[in-house]
Amino acid sequence: MNEVKVNDKLCKGCGYCVHYCPKKILELGKVRSSKGHFYPAVTDQEACIACLMCATICPEGAIEVAKGE
Amino acid sequence: MEQLYKRPKCIQPMQSGYCPGCLHSLATRITAEVVEELEQQNNCILVLPVGCSTMGLLYWKIDMVGSAHGRAPAVATGVKRCSKNSLVFTYQGDGDLAAIGLAEILSAANRGENYTVLFANNSIYGMTGGQMAPTTLEGQKSTTTQKGRDPLTTGYPMRMCELIATLDAPKYVARFSLHDPANVRKAKAGIKKAFETQLAGGGFTFVELMINCPTNWGLTPLDSLTYMVENTIPVFPLGVYKDVEV
Numbered sequence: 001m002n003e004v005k006v007n008d009k010l011c012k013g014c015g016y017c018v019h020y021c022p023k024k025i026l027e028l029g030k031v032r033s034s035k036g037h038f039y040p041a042v043t044d045q046e047a048c049i050a051c052l053m054c055a056t057i058c059p060e061g062a063i064e065v066a067k068g069e
Numbered sequence: 070m071e072q073l074y075k076r077p078k079c080i081q082p083m084q085s086g087y088c089p090g091c092l093h094s095l096a097t098r099i100t101a102e103v104v105e106e107l108e109q110q111n112n113c114i115l116v117l118p119v120g121c122s123t124m125g126l127l128y129w130k131i132d133m134v135g136s137a138h139g140r141a142p143a144v145a146t147g148v149k150r151c152s153k154n155s156l157v158f159t160y161q162g163d164g165d166l167a168a169i170g171l172a173e174i175l176s177a178a179n180r181g182e183n184y185t186v187l188f189a190n191n192s193i194y195g196m197t198g199g200q201m202a203p204t205t206l207e208g209q210k211s212t213t214t215q216k217g218r219d220p221l222t223t224g225y226p227m228r229m230c231e232l233i234a235t236l237d238a239p240k241y242v243a244r245f246s247l248h249d250p251a252n253v254r255k256a257k258a259g260i261k262k263a264f265e266t267q268l269a270g271g272g273f274t275f276v277e278l279m280i281n282c283p284t285n286w287g288l289t290p291l292d293s294l295t296y297m298v299e300n301t302i303p304v305f306p307l308g309v310y311k312d313v314e315v
Contacts, residue, residue, distance in 0.1 A: 003070065010076075010083070014090030014290040020250055037089065052074055056250040059095040060084060061076035068070055 001068040002050040004042050010062035013037035017054035017063060023047045026054060077101035079110045079130045086124035090290025092247045092280035093121055096189050097128060099247075099257045100160070104131065107264055113156035116145040118170065120162040121195040139170025142177035142186060149184045156264060158185040164194040167203040167227050174229075178273050181238025185263045185274045188229060191282040192301060199285030203227040206304055211285070226304055230277050234310035240272040242311040246279040246302055248294045259309075271315035279305060 004026070006017075011033060018026045018040050025048060029041040039062075042048070048065075055063045076082070080101045085094040104113055110131060117125050119138040126133055136144040141159040149157040166174050166188050174186065193211055194200040201211040201218055204226050208217035234242040241263050245256035256278055263274035279301060281293040288296055 012084065012089035016090065016290065016294075019291055035084065050073055053250045055074035056253050057095070059087070059090065059092060059098065061080070061098045063074070064072070064076070065074045066070040066072050 001046055002048040003045065003066040003068065004048050004054065005064045005066075006040050006042070007062045007064070008033040008039045009035070010060045011037060011039035012060060013039055014059065015040075016057045016059070020053045020057050022051060022053060023049060077105050079104055080128055081130055085128045087121065088284045090281070090283045090293065091121075092191075092278075093124070093189055094128075095247050095253065096187070096278050096280060097125055097160070099253060100158075100187060100260055101129070103257060103261045103264060104156070106261065107156070107268070109156045109264070109268075112154070113158070114148050114152065116141045116148060116157065116159040118159070118161050118165045119196075120165045122160050122162050122165065122189065123196075125160060139165050139168070140173055141165070142170065142173040142182070145184050145186075146177055146180075146182050149182060156268060158187060158264070158267075160187045160189065162195065163188070163190040163192060163204040164197070164200075164202045167229055175233070175236075178233045178239050178275065179236050181240075181272045183267055183270060183272050185267050185276065187260065188275065188277040189280050190229070190277055190305065191280045192226065193282050193285050195282050195285055199282075204229075204305075206300055209300075228305060230275065230305075230310045233275050238273055239275055239311055240313045240315055241266050241274040241276075241309075243275075243309040244277040244279065244305060244307050246297065246307055248279070248281070248297045248302075252307075266315055269315055271313075277305075279307070
């Protein structure tokens with residue numbers, strides 16, 4: 001299973017990853033991070049195709065992507 | 070598990086100082102990735118001028134020099150001439166490079182100094198609060214053109230890539246945009262090509278990156294990307310303007 005991890009300490013909640021995710025599995029959460037931003041949560045980890053769209057557009061580099069077996 | 074993407078190590082492990090959604094931090098991040106791919110972390114010197122770009126002084130983990138407003142190309146000239154084997158590059162905004170630093174950039178380009186200039190163009194003065202820059206679009210509102218920029222009194226948007234490509238000395242002049250992932254990858258390849266040209270001793274290389282300024286445009290981050298596609302990019306066409314083999 002591919003894995004997308006959003007680092008809430010780096011995220012500023014701009015929503016670019018949510019907009020560009022082709023599988024629409026990212027969603028801005030309702031909980032604020034310690035910096036006061038709404039950061040995205042992964043709604044369906046199994047649907048991730050590890051295309052790196054979110055990691056490529058993230059201005060802060062807050063998203064890490066790993067490809068599973 | 071195979072790690073496909075990890076944050077570059079030559080930027081600090083903290084949030085950048087830029088506003089949410091600002092593509093300045095994306096430009097910094099992809100430049101950091103290129104520096105790491107070329108394994109130049111310990112061999113590069115970044116010259117930063119005044120503007121939002123100065124926030125890089127707190128964000129990068131490489132050797133840096135701060136310069137006076139607009140004078141980064143002049144400082145970089147000295148740095149590169151003293152340290153010929155280092156990867157030297159400047160990172161300048163449009164108010165800095167196209168307005169106050171116009172003489173420095175054109176002279177440096179005309180001399181064909183062997184370093185790279187990364188030019189982040191968001192068509193407004195960001196740090197000082199959204200005044201009109203030379204690159205502001207016709208009709209675009211800013212704090213000094215409240216009814217929109219009027220060409221009769223304030224002129225037309227200045228296209229730096231086209232201007233520099235007319236000179237003989239520059240070796241690589243290109244304009245990229247960072248508004249979607251495909252263009253980000255193209256921009257990264259362009260920055261890499263510019264750095265490789267410099268490391269091969271080629272000469273002056275200039276990469277313009279179209280970015281946004283959600284705060285001073287008064288738009289949400291996503292709306293500012295739409296604004297870029299609809300208004301900014303038609304005025305500043307993307308592409309490679311000069312590419313001389315070295």
